Amino acid sequence: MYKVMLVDDDYPVLQLLSETIEWEQLGVSLQSTHENGASAFEKAMDEMPDILITDIGMPKMNGIELTKKLKSQNPNLKVAILSCHADFGYAQQALKLQVQDYLVKDTFDPDDLRNLIKKFKDTLDKQNNRMIRHQQIQNMLDRNKESVKERFIKKTIEQPDINEMNWLAEAKSLGIxxxxxxxxxxxxxxxxxxxxxxxxxxxxxxxxxxxxxxxxxxxxxxxxxxxxxxxxxxxxxxxxxxxxxxxxxxxxxxxxxxxxxxxxxxxxxxxxxxxxxxxxxxxxxxxxxxxxxxxxxxxxxxxxxxxxxxRKEPKEAPTEDLFSKYDEAAAEMRELIMLRDESRISEYVNKWVAFLEERQFTPELVKDWVLKLLLDLRVKLHALQLFRSQQTFDYMHNEIFDIQFIDELKTWLINYFKAILSFVKEVYEQTKRKEILDAIKYVTVNIEKKISLDEVSSHLYLNPSYFSRLFKKEVGETFVEYVTKMKINRAKELLEQTADSVGKICERLGYDNQSYFIKIFKNYVGVTPIEYRGGKS
Incomplete structure (x- = not known):
């Protein structure tokens, strides 16, 4: 909506015009009224009007001077002089400033001003439409020029054989x-x-x-x-x-x-x-x-x-294998989620991003490593019924591989872990099986220790028999079966991701008897730990 400024040192005239003219119905808004040109000019410097209606003879700054100053700032300003002066000299000065109309107060009719405002609005509409069309054409030309430049660079990069004379001519046309x-x-x-x-x-x-x-x-x-x-x-x-x-x-x-x-x-x-x-x-x-x-x-x-x-020459790949740190990072990540401590998210992400920045692994390797961590976390949370993602694997893969900088990866990871943690907390708050979820969390965090039913039931302040029946009812398997299954899954991870011997893995998982460990591993997986590792290599 176009803005109108009304200036006259005769206050009754200001009041009359303000209340008599139906500004909004005419498609304009009365921006402000002023009793002298200086006040109007100061206001215009903050918010320039589209239409100025002004008296001539006023204190501090007259209408002719005000018009001249505002026209220098906004050449498209539409101006109507409303004055008691019928003297030709004033009218002549107004015409030199390209004032659109000159209304004499003695013979003034409000309809004349209404018609004038409508005419101003039509003129401004036409000017704006021309400017919009001109800008659209200019934008189209600019876009086309940028497309030509982009094609030139693409062709220079990709074409093996280039005619140098033609290339130089095209380069010159683009400013090179x-x-x-x-x-x-x-x-x-x-x-x-x-x-x-x-x-x-x-x-x-x-x-x-x-x-x-x-x-x-x-x-x-x-x-x-x-x-x-x-x-x-x-x-x-x-x-x-x-x-x-x-x-x-x-x-x-x-x-x-x-x-x-x-x-x-x-x-x-x-x-x-x-x-x-x-x-x-x-x-x-x-x-x-x-x-x-x-x-x-x-x-x-x-x-x-x-x-x-x-530009630096490409770095040699670090001698340290990034995936040798996978097990440590995965264990810390699982603990972070299971403990539901949001304050530790930034600390965890900052630690591993600092490690990546110090070693300067290739971006592709970093993204593969991060993606594997997150996919393993999703699988575990799904198994624990703590998370159901609407995102497909391809969506997550594309998001991570679309990241260009390590600091953006850091921000993305912090936000991702916060979202996961929020969902896990929501499940804990809504579920009727808090004791079971707490038991599952305890097993996940302490998977590399000896875990007994009595120990966990005591941790939950429950009777062991009651806890055993509750766990079987809710999970569909006994607590001992669940712990064994989780330990075997952890053993598979350690066989895949570390060079630890079977004996050391057995010891890490809290088994005293290696033969017993190998036996239950084979019962669950179908092959011995050595055979499993050999089949994965």
Missing amino acids: HLDQSGYIGSLAMIHNYSTLKELYLSEDTLNFAINNVVAEEIERCYPGSVHFQHGAKELFFFFPSSLILKRNALSDVSEGMKRIQHALKRSLNITLSFITGDGCTNMHEFKQELLLLLNCSHQSFYLNPGTIVE
Whole structure:
């Protein structure tokens, strides 16, 4: 709705117009009324009106001066002069300022003002529609230009044989002038992309907004630079630089990247990290720059938000096997969930993320490791009837492998464990079998100790006979059978995930007699522990 400002030093006139004109019915709102031009101007600096209706002769600032100042701020402002002056000189000044109408109070009819407001509104509607159409066309052209640039980069990366003359001509049309300057390339990565996409409702809208801000900032702070969208979450930047003094060039480029970071953070609350390349002076070096930067996924995975770093050679794989730590991490995770202590979630996640950052395992290995932990946890919670997930395995797999940075993985894990813990707590609060759930929790936490029926019933303050009958009724098997089954499942995990001998596993699980352990293992699994381990290798 268009805003109207009414200015007149004659208060009865202000009151009359305020109450007589049906502003809302005319499709406008009366923004404010003022008794002098200075007050009106101050208000307009906070909230510019679309329509100004003003007297001429007023204290502090007259209507002509007010109109002139507001027109300099808003050239599309519609102005009607309402004055007792019929003098041609005043009318002439008003016409020079492109005032749309000049109404004399002595012969004023409210219908004249109503008609004038309708005319103003129609004119503003037409102007806005033209502006919208123009902006839509401009947006379409901008999107098309970004698509052309994205296809150019994709073709440069993927095509083995490129006609250099044609490539240079196309590069020049997009702003890359390798015949005039060298360029330092960099790969920019968008943090928390999934969250941003939800906020902006679509990938297309988000990327369009990013490209607009980037283009404006490049033009302002580093003219001649060119950026290219690469997929949804990454952009390539090429900054024109003299590569003779590369260290100086990198310093200048770094300042440009900082400005781009600040502009995106300020305008869209978006965080970028950059990895800079070695520089290029011809088509082959340009392509090599692209390929080397794309091969930095290991380095980029461990970047903190808002980082600017130089490209490093790919790291050698750590000598330590990540899966050798699996058993320890899984045991701590199960204990965390079974104890239902939300305060320990961040501590647990921070500990293991710090371990991953220190060792710098490959992103693919880290995600495989995390996914296995979470899937094993789901299986155990399902078996304990403590969790029913609506998410499929593929959904969880895609979510984890879509994560680009270690800090995003940390946030995701904390939120995931909080959701699991909340569900487990809800089950505990609603179930009628609290004693059974507490018994199951006790067994899970103490699975590598000797566990007896008397010990658990005492822990629950229940009579052993009553507890035994209750457990059999609720679970469908005796407590001893349940404990044995859980210990055998744990033995299978240890055989798969550790190099511990059968004797050590037997001892870890609280069995005094190895022969007895092997016998019950075979009864449950169908093969001996050694055969089971051999079949899994």
